[in-house]
Amino acid sequence: MYFHLRAVPPGELRGDVPWFEGLFADDWDAVRERCAEHREVVLDKRYVSVDELYTGTRGRPGTGEFRDLPVLGAGQVIPREDERMPPFVVLGPELVARATEFLVGADFAELWRARLEDHTAWHGAPEPEAAAAWRDDLAQAHRELTEFYVRAAEAGDVVVKTLLI
Known part of the structure; x- marks a missing residue:
């Protein structure tokens, strides 16, 4: 599973499902090129952990204002013809x-501390090496998302998101 976010100039946006499907049908070389240009972000299964970094987990007190953040959540939903598909x-x-304002203003160290506290409360403390690798992975995802959203906001683009299975 991969969570894709792609920046699109508003004038190019179409409302039909086949167009949206085609938007995410490129080969991996084209995807890597757009990622390098901060025009697309691809998160693997870590997207759940990234979302929880920003929104808190299991109703963490004090994070309700982040639940509707448009980084990975929120937005206009366009259902696929096959209801089983995201x-x-x-x-x-x-x-x-x-989303850009939130990401640019976010203190990653504070987000990480809260995420680790949540994880520890529910699952126990991870091994130090595992925690360091997890932190590094989330930090990289945060940088990629911030760069992506900053570029999209500067260009006045819309962002289209989907989970590819």
């Missing part, structure tokens, strides 16, 4: 700007 989610420029 929908597409579209963020307009105003939600892209909101």
